[in-house]
Amino acid sequence: MAESPFTIERTDDGIRFTFELEAATQERQLKRATFAQFEMLCDEGEAIGGDDTAPPPLAYFGAALAF
Numbered sequence: 001m002a003e004s005p006f007t008i009e010r011t012d013d014g015i016r017f018t019f020e021l022e023a024a025t026q027e028r029q030l031k032r033a034t035f036a037q038f039e040m041l042c043d044e045g046e047a048i049g050g051d052d053t054a055p056p057p058l059a060y061f062g063a064a065l066a067f
Contacts, residue, residue, distance in 0.1 A: 005036035030054065 007018045023033040029050030033040045042057045044050030 002037075031057070 005019050009016045021033055021035040023031060026032050029044035031042050041054035043052060043054040044056050045052045
């Protein structure tokens with residue numbers, strides 16, 4: 001089984017989860033993030049300077065809330 005990409009610490013206030021990821025702008029509004037063995041892309045629509053080649057950042061946020 002793979003090692004967890006999260007660090008879990010108990011604190012006086014509860015539990016702290018931490019993780020590392022790398023993110024960089026590629027071109028125009030396209031962004032690429034790497035987390036553990038996963039890669040995520042996000043882009044904006046053409047109306048705000050993107051190429052609409054990947055979901056916008058807010059879609060990832062919305063999906064995270066839904067999960």
